[in-house]
Amino acid sequence: MENPENVIEVRNLEIDFHTYAGEVKAIRDVSFDLRKGETLAIVGESGSGKSVTTRSLMGLLAPNAEIKKGSIMFHGEDIIKKSEKDMQHIRGKDIAMIFQDPMTSLDPTMRIGMQIAEPLMKHKGLKKKEAVAQALEMLKLVGITDPEARINDYPYQFSGGMRQRIVIAIALVCYPEVLIADEPTTALDVTIQAQILDLMKDLQNRIDTSIIFITHDLGVVAGMADRVAVMYAGKIVEYGTVDEIFFNPQHPYTWGLLNSMPTLDTASGSLRAIPGTPPDLLDPPTGDAFAARSDYAMKIDTEKQPPFFKVSDTHYAATWLLHPDAPKVTPPAEIVRRQKKFAEMQKPEAPFAHTASKE
Amino acid sequence: MPDERKKILEVQHLKQYFNVGKKDEVRAVDDVSFDIYEGETFGLVGESGSGKTTTGRSIIHLYEPTDGTIIFNGKDVSKLHTKKEMHEFRREIQMIFQDPYASLNPRMKVKDIVAEGIDIHGLAKDDADRTKQVEDLLETVGLNKDHSSRYPHEFSGGQRQRIGIARALAVEPRFIIADEPISALDVSIQAQVVNLMKELQVKQNLTYLFIAHDLSMVKYISDRIGVMHYGKILEIGPADEVYNHPLHAYTKSLISAVPVPDPEFERNRKQVAYDESREKDDKKRRMVEIAPGHFVRASEDEVAMYTQRAIDAGLVTEFSE
Numbered sequence: 001m002e003n004p005e006n007v008i009e010v011r012n013l014e015i016d017f018h019t020y021a022g023e024v025k026a027i028r029d030v031s032f033d034l035r036k037g038e039t040l041a042i043v044g045e046s047g048s049g050k051s052v053t054t055r056s057l058m059g060l061l062a063p064n065a066e067i068k069k070g071s072i073m074f075h076g077e078d079i080i081k082k083s084e085k086d087m088q089h090i091r092g093k094d095i096a097m098i099f100q101d102p103m104t105s106l107d108p109t110m111r112i113g114m115q116i117a118e119p120l121m122k123h124k125g126l127k128k129k130e131a132v133a134q135a136l137e138m139l140k141l142v143g144i145t146d147p148e149a150r151i152n153d154y155p156y157q158f159s160g161g162m163r164q165r166i167v168i169a170i171a172l173v174c175y176p177e178v179l180i181a182d183e184p185t186t187a188l189d190v191t192i193q194a195q196i197l198d199l200m201k202d203l204q205n206r207i208d209t210s211i212i213f214i215t216h217d218l219g220v221v222a223g224m225a226d227r228v229a230v231m232y233a234g235k236i237v238e239y240g241t242v243d244e245i246f247f248n249p250q251h252p253y254t255w256g257l258l259n260s261m262p263t264l265d266t267a268s269g270s271l272r273a274i275p276g277t278p279p280d281l282l283d284p285p286t287g288d289a290f291a292a293r294s295d296y297a298m299k300i301d302t303e304k305q306p307p308f309f310k311v312s313d314t315h316y317a318a319t320w321l322l323h324p325d326a327p328k329v330t331p332p333a334e335i336v337r338r339q340k341k342f343a344e345m346q347k348p349e350a351p352f353a354h355t356a357s358k359e
Numbered sequence: 360m361p362d363e364r365k366k367i368l369e370v371q372h373l374k375q376y377f378n379v380g381k382k383d384e385v386r387a388v389d390d391v392s393f394d395i396y397e398g399e400t401f402g403l404v405g406e407s408g409s410g411k412t413t414t415g416r417s418i419i420h421l422y423e424p425t426d427g428t429i430i431f432n433g434k435d436v437s438k439l440h441t442k443k444e445m446h447e448f449r450r451e452i453q454m455i456f457q458d459p460y461a462s463l464n465p466r467m468k469v470k471d472i473v474a475e476g477i478d479i480h481g482l483a484k485d486d487a488d489r490t491k492q493v494e495d496l497l498e499t500v501g502l503n504k505d506h507s508s509r510y511p512h513e514f515s516g517g518q519r520q521r522i523g524i525a526r527a528l529a530v531e532p533r534f535i536i537a538d539e540p541i542s543a544l545d546v547s548i549q550a551q552v553v554n555l556m557k558e559l560q561v562k563q564n565l566t567y568l569f570i571a572h573d574l575s576m577v578k579y580i581s582d583r584i585g586v587m588h589y590g591k592i593l594e595i596g597p598a599d600e601v602y603n604h605p606l607h608a609y610t611k612s613l614i615s616a617v618p619v620p621d622p623e624f625e626r627n628r629k630q631v632a633y634d635e636s637r638e639k640d641d642k643k644r645r646m647v648e649i650a651p652g653h654f655v656r657a658s659e660d661e662v663a664m665y666t667q668r669a670i671d672a673g674l675v676t677e678f679s680e
Contacts, residue, residue, distance in 0.1 A: 045545040046516070160407070189406035189572060194616040194630055216546055219575075219618025223625035242622045260550040261620050262579040271579065273550035277515055341623075 001073055007177055007210045008034040008057065013070035015052055015061070024281050026052045026065075028234040034178065039204065039211040041221040041242075043257070044231035047278055050214045053231075054180045056080075057212075058097055059087035074178075093123040096171035100183040102163035106155040113139075113151035116169050123174050138169040141206075142199060161192035168199065175207045182214045197224060218261055222246055227314070230254050233279050233289035240315030247342035250309075250317035252294040255335045272332060288319065296321060296329050366430075367534055367566050368395040368418065373427035375410070375417045387413040389590035390427075392646065395534075400560065400567040402581030402598065404574055404613070410590040411570045415536045418568070419452050420445075431534070450480050453527035457539035459519035463511040469522055470507035473497065476530040496525040501555060517548035524555065528563070538570045553580055574617050578602040583652075586610045589638065595646070596653035604672035606655045606665050609633050650674035 001009055015027035027049045034040050042050045055061050057072055059079060072079040074095070082090070091097075099105045107115060116138055117131035126134070132151070139147035142165040155163055164184065171179060181200065185193040197220065204211055213224050221228055222242065229239040230253065238251040249255055256274040276293040279285050285292065291301035300306075300320050309322035320326055330336065375388035388410040395401045405411045417424050420436055429436040431448065439445050453476075456462035463472055470493045474483070483489035494504035500521040511519055520540060527535055537556070541549040557580065559565060571577045577584060581598040586609065594607040605611045612633035619625060642658035649655050649662070650669045657665055669675045 045547060190574070190616040190618075191406060191613060191633075193618070197618075198630075217618060218546065218620035219625075222620050222622045223618050223628065225622075246620065246622050257546060258620060260547045262575045271550040271554055273554050274547035275551075277517065277548075345623075 001076060003033065003035075005035050006033045007036050007074070009071075009073040010053070010057075011071045011073070013053070013056065013072065014068040015049075015056060016066050016068055017062070018064045018066065019282075022282050025284050026234055026281060027056070028281075028284060030070075030231075030234070030236055032229055032236060032239065034210050034212060035227075036210055037204070037208050038226040039213055039224055041213045041215065041225035041228045042231055043214075043216060043218065043221055043228060045216060045278055047233075047281070048231040049234040050231050051182055054097075054182060054212055054214055057178075057180060058091055058095060059084070060091075060097075089123070092119045092171075092176070093174045094176055095178040095180065096174070096176040097180040097182065098164075098167050098171050098184045100186050102160055102167050102187065103155075105167050106163060108155050111152050111154060112158070112166050116166070116173055119170065119174050134173065135169070138173050139166075141203065142166070142169045142172075143195075144169075161188055161196065164188060164192075164196055165199065168196070168203070172203055172207065172209070176209060178212065179204075179209045180212045180214070183216070184213075185220065186215070186217070193220070200224070218246075218257060230257070233284060234281055235289065235318070237290065237319070238317040240311065240317075243342070243345065244312065244315040247338045247345065248311070248315070249331075249335060249338070250311055250315075250322060251290075251319045252296045252321070253290045254317075255331050256293070258338065259332045259334050272334070298326065364396040364398070366394045367397040367432055368568075369428075369430040370394070370414075370418065371428045371430070373414065373417060373429065374425040375413050375422055376425040379425065386590050388417060391587075391590070391592050392427075393585050393592060393595055395566060395568060397533075397566055398560075398564055399582040400569050400580055402577035402584040403568060403570045403587060404572060404577050404584060405587035406572060406613075408589075409587040411587050412538055414587070415454070415538050415568060415570050419454055419536055420448070446480070450476070450530045451532050452534045452536065453530065453532040455520075455523050455527050455535060455537040455540045458543055459516050459523055460511075460543075462523055463519055465511050467510075468507070469497070469509055469511070469514075472511070472522060473507070473525045473529055476526065480530055482530065492529070493525075496529055499528065499559070500525045501551075515548075516544050517551060520544060520552050521555070524552075524559070528559065531563075532565070534566045534568070536568045536570070539572070540569075541576065542571065542573060549576065556580070574602070574614060575619075586613065589635075591638075591656060592646070593638075593656045594654065596650070600650070600653055600674060604669075604674055606649055606653065606668050606672075608637075609635070 011031050013027050013030045017024040017026050030053055044050045057079065067080055113132055113135050116135035120126045120131040120134055121128065136147055136151055139151060144150055144162060144165060185196050188196060215221060225242045228242055228245040229236045232253045238254050245254065249258060259272040260274055262271060274293055279289050287303050288301040288306050291297035298320055306318045306320045308316040308318050310316055321329060371392050373388055373391045377385045377387060391414060403411045403414060416422055418429055436448065439448055473493050473496055474489055477483050477489060477492055483492055493507055497504055497506055502518065502521055541552050544552060560567060569577060569580055578598050584598045584601045585592045585595045588609050594601060594610045601610060602614060605614055612631045615631040644656050644658045646654040647657045647662050649665045653674060655665050
């Protein structure tokens with residue numbers, strides 16, 4: 001590993017899907033790190049590649065996917081090179097996953113106690129009795145009321161929020177080093193969502209898991225993430241600390257995302273929608289893939305892929321606007337407002353140091 | 360004043376029960392009353408199971424209401440007996456659904472999906488007129504006339520929702536019930552569809568009932584908001600007022616749970632818990648106008664408390680009572 005603090009290092013990942021229409025270039029040269037104990041949020045629209053990226057970490061890609069290039073280092077070993085049998089030892093034990101839909105990710109014919117105990121029996125070699133006892137502890141931990149009575153219930157006897165708690169219990173019962181949460185609260189009501197997010201933060205502190213959090217809800221990202229990576233058309237276009245992405249964004253796509261959300265003080269009038277739709281990845285555009293939808297696109301954006309430009313030690317963005325020769329542009333008003341706030345936070349003794357730690 | 364505007368829809372004491380008289384009777388909508396004025400957007404928010412979708416479906420008469428009256432454009436909907444009257448009612452009210460994948464027939468071409476209402480109501484003179492109407496509608500919702508001979512699977516989620524909107528507009532309705540029309544879409548596309556709906560509202564003088572759980576978007580699109588919980592409306596008022604100065608404890612709790620795209624705000628978030636046992640005592644409650652146009656479901660002994668809250672929030676002065 002390049003950095004001992006990293007749990008996972010993804011380098012130059014390229015994934016294609018073979019379809020009848022041709023090769024869909026779903027992931028195009030993606031690199032990122034996951035540090036110990038942090039929450040890294042990956043945001044982007046459907047089709048941006050956020051779910052494919054994380055599925056590759058689990059070795060769960062669809063049969064028509066092909067990893068063209070790159071490496072995923074975990075404990076000094078490349079996950080891509082592992083056999084399915086080896087992956088079965090990693091999956092659920094070292095790297096666990098929570099999916100969006102709590103209705104379909106549980107086995108409807110199996111009592112929930114057994115579903116939580118199963119990974120313990122499989123990965124840790126526990127006897128059924130011990131495993132079920134630990135499952136009970138886990139049920140308490142995720143806040144199921146009256147767990148002794150409910151451990152033998154079936155999934156249909158629980159509400160959506162309670163089912164997602166059970167899914168989290170299954171994912172965390174082996175104390176995995178990495179938890180991948182793919183839109184874990186999208187199907188839930190806001191009040192239940194808030195409870196589940198609090199639960200995830202609380203459990204993360206207790207068992208020191210690193211979380212990759214995939215979502216398109218920027219509100220959720222603001223509350224959960226330490227660092228954020230923004231994906232567009234199979235590439236990461238910007239990454240930084242949560243404050244850097246929300247208060248000092250540099251890529252026009254990040255601007256567009258932040259701009260299209262109504263905030264607490266958005267007055268009426270038109271929402272600033274991003275025009276158009278994402279490009280077809282059968283034939284990805286040369287240059288900056290967002291150029292066709294961007295008000296800030298320059299000639300070079302359609303010709304050459306922008307490299308990552310450094311904004312700070314922790315903040316990088318792939319946009320030609322950061323090139324020293326690029327003309328100075330004024331971002332949308334909402335972004336200027338956010339950047340002003342950032343400048344204030346940067347002043348000495350501002351509470352900015354806050355982001356570095358979890359507490 | 361809103362009261363001087365024309366009421367296009369009056370819902371009075373609507374009750375929609377399922378499995379009546381059985382052990383598993385569900386009171387999905389339980390004594391709900393509200394009015395919608397012509398040209399406005401009324402947002403109905405609530406969690407899943409609150410009865411907001413059922414309310415919408417009862418209004419369009421997909422269910423026979425258990426009790427209560429629905430008056431649309433001055434006529435009692437349950438008294439529309441002739442086929443012709445029902446036909447006309449169904450032309451004037453249209454619906455846009457949540458799931459753009461499930462609400463379009465995959466075996467029909469876009470032009471036939473959009474023209475279905477035109478055919479049923481006989482709104483086209485001939486084939487050429489039908490084609491012209493469909494092409495105009497597609498253009499209105501930001502699609503291309505070349506799209507008319509394609510099938511739904513060839514479109515993205517946002518484009519499909521535009522097709523759903525074109526289909527609703529085809530019969531020139533006055534009132535549209537939009538049930539979670541943007542929840543299945545990406546953030547950037549959500550804004551496109553909301554902007555389109557707002558634009559069409561002005562151009563075609565439409566009235567919307569906008570049903571959703573996403574409070575920030577509802578607040579943005581609505582003139583007034585009603586908050587539902589357990590089949591009852593707990594609070595109704597002007598959108599900004601309900602959002603910024605909620606009076607009912609449930610509304611407060613709901614708003615405090617909405618994630619805000621601002622890390623600093625999120626670090627200092629204080630979530631308000633809601634004790635729902637209070638709703639279940641046997642006190643008699645009704646909608647009380649606490650501030651002008653701002654109603655809260657309250658029992659007689661709670662009115663003073665809500666009035667005090669409204670005074671503290673600056674919604675009313677003490678002398679106005």
